Amino acid sequence: MRRPRIAYLLTQDSGGPVDVTVRLARALLDTGDVDVRVFGPVPLRGAEAVAGRHELVEVGDKTDVRAGRRARAALRAWRPDVVHAADRRAGLVAAGLRRSGIKVVHTYHGVPDDVAEPWFRGVPRAAGPSAYTRVVLAADAVVARAVHRTVVPAPAMGRFLTTRLRVPADRVTHIDNCVDLAHVQPPTGPVRRLVFVGLLVERKGLDVLLDALARPDVMPPDATLTVVGDGPARAAAEVRARALEGRVTFLGFRADVPDLLRHHDALVLPSLMEQQPLVVAEAMAAGKPVVATDTGGVADMLGAPGFASATAPAPADLGTAGLAALGLGTAGVRTAGHGTAGVRTAGHGTAGLGLGGPTSGGLPVVGHDAGLIADDPGRGVDARPREGAPGVLRVGAPGAGEDYAGAPGVGAHCAGEPGVGESRANEAWAGGLLAAPGDVGQLATRLRELFADPDPGRTGRLLAERARERFAPDVCARRHLDLYRHLMGSAPVE
Numbered sequence: 001m002r003r004p005r006i007a008y009l010l011t012q013d014s015g016g017p018v019d020v021t022v023r024l025a026r027a028l029l030d031t032g033d034v035d036v037r038v039f040g041p042v043p044l045r046g047a048e049a050v051a052g053r054h055e056l057v058e059v060g061d062k063t064d065v066r067a068g069r070r071a072r073a074a075l076r077a078w079r080p081d082v083v084h085a086a087d088r089r090a091g092l093v094a095a096g097l098r099r100s101g102i103k104v105v106h107t108y109h110g111v112p113d114d115v116a117e118p119w120f121r122g123v124p125r126a127a128g129p130s131a132y133t134r135v136v137l138a139a140d141a142v143v144a145r146a147v148h149r150t151v152v153p154a155p156a157m158g159r160f161l162t163t164r165l166r167v168p169a170d171r172v173t174h175i176d177n178c179v180d181l182a183h184v185q186p187p188t189g190p191v192r193r194l195v196f197v198g199l200l201v202e203r204k205g206l207d208v209l210l211d212a213l214a215r216p217d218v219m220p221p222d223a224t225l226t227v228v229g230d231g232p233a234r235a236a237a238e239v240r241a242r243a244l245e246g247r248v249t250f251l252g253f254r255a256d257v258p259d260l261l262r263h264h265d266a267l268v269l270p271s272l273m274e275q276q277p278l279v280v281a282e283a284m285a286a287g288k289p290v291v292a293t294d295t296g297g298v299a300d301m302l303g304a305p306g307f308a309s310a311t312a313p314a315p316a317d318l319g320t321a322g323l324a325a326l327g328l329g330t331a332g333v334r335t336a337g338h339g340t341a342g343v344r345t346a347g348h349g350t351a352g353l354g355l356g357g358p359t360s361g362g363l364p365v366v367g368h369d370a371g372l373i374a375d376d377p378g379r380g381v382d383a384r385p386r387e388g389a390p391g392v393l394r395v396g397a398p399g400a401g402e403d404y405a406g407a408p409g410v411g412a413h414c415a416g417e418p419g420v421g422e423s424r425a426n427e428a429w430a431g432g433l434l435a436a437p438g439d440v441g442q443l444a445t446r447l448r449e450l451f452a453d454p455d456p457g458r459t460g461r462l463l464a465e466r467a468r469e470r471f472a473p474d475v476c477a478r479r480h481l482d483l484y485r486h487l488m489g490s491a492p493v494e
Contacts, residue, residue, distance in 0.1 A: 004035070008037070009071065009093060012089075013041035017109050018087075019043075019278065022038070022043050022047075024476055025053065026473070030474075031478075034484075037053050037078055081484070082102065082484045088140070090106070091140075091143045094147065106144070111273075113201070117295050120296075144167040152172060154297025155174050157296070173483055176476060179282045185288075191453065193263075195266070198279065200229050200234045204272075208440055213225065214243040225247060226251060227249065227251065261279075265288065270292075271293055274296040276296065280292065280302070284464060285467040287463065289450060301470075302466075303466055434446065
């Protein structure tokens with residue numbers, strides 16, 4: 001009997017989605033339960049893990065409709081049971097396979113860069129993103145309605161999809177990302193060697209971190225900060241770091257982040273916006289304490305009580321500014337008869353996307369996005385919710401792999417009990433090493449607490465245990481395999 005075939009589609013060769021996909025594909029292959037093939041560019045890191053299981057497919061630009069069709073043809077030729085699109089552009093491509101008898105899954109890794117945390121959480125009167133980003137989010141909503149299931153690594157992203165983008169709750173499943181498990185090396189004394197890892201752009205908050213460390217009585221004389229990463233904000237950060245008198249080292253981009261983490265005492269993540277950052281999971285796996293901002297899914301990862309409400313109220317519907325406004329002319333989205341191409345979301349034309357903006361004119365999905373979605377633009381993709389959709393699908397440990405349908409309050413942190421390791425990690429975080437995004441004073445306070453902790457190794461060991469329970473590749477593979485089997489009809493819904 002032929003084993004189920006799982007195809008992964010990537011349109012980029014580096015970044016978090018690529019790293020996670022390579023690890024997941026390898027872990028699934030190691031189970032021996034499924035055949036796996038990765039379609040996309042050759043991964044810059046970890047290609048050896050999928051050697052012999054990779055097929056070169058390139059969709060270098062979302063305007064390249066022919067490339068999208070070639071990618072779908074390559075996928076169909078392998079005859080997979082499930083196609084799992086691993087990045088945003090891959091989701092646009094794979095959505096067009098929904099009528100081919102193939103189950104389509106898409107991992108939604110995060111919102112565009114100019115989406116701020118308050119708007120993401122639904123804070124009233126929060127400043128919204130650009131008009132272009134609203135178009136991207138509208139396309140994201142269309143894809144999430146078209147595919148059979150959208151996987152979100154962070155529960156906060158699931159809430160955003162269900163409450164802000166109006167994606168049906170039974171189409172969204174939370175499954176954590178996975179990281180390679182490192183040798184656990186918690187700090188053996190007080191924290192003195194801090195490390196920051198990330199792209200040097202404004203939303204990563206490095207300026208906030210440097211200002212916090214420069215405050216009086218925060219950074220001990222023998223403490224240091226290593227900055228790993230590069231980007232347009234590096235020059236300004238190097239100038240800002242002069243206030244710390246040579247105790248900050250900039251390494252630029254490095255491919256050996258797990259090894260660097262092992263040689264430091266703690267990670268600092270001062271981002272203004274994140275979802276489920278891999279570097280936090282990597283630091284946890286290495287047994288390192290983490291000082292972070294309460295953004296996206298970070299508090300959930302650490303088992304720390306967050307400052308923001310877990311279930312921010314959904315904004316009011318905006319009438320025709322929602323999905324009905326997406327199908328303008330032949331722009332690529334058909335909403336209950338509007339327009340002539342792309343994705344049909346009949347029955348949801350006036351549900352509203354909660355994206356703000358005028359009540360007329362709307363949020364067009366540009367034609368090249370729709371072209372990537374549909375082989376036959378005139379027919380479109382049926383993105384209507386299915387009849388008899390399942391309620392709660394349990395795919396692993398409670399709180400770490402469940403659907404949002406049936407959860408208390410749509411988009412709550414998944415139905416069921418707290419996540420694995422929740423009570424132990426909360427015990428470790430009783431001191432609360434989380435700061436509000438952008439709050440220099442609060443971050444300075446958390447850093448003082450970290451430097452003053454006489455036994456940070458205890459926190460590191462507890463976080464390492466939590467990482468192994470949630471982010472290990474075999475755990476991630478098992479939860480994905482449960483989802484795939486359910487979609488293929490071979491697993492009961494509990």
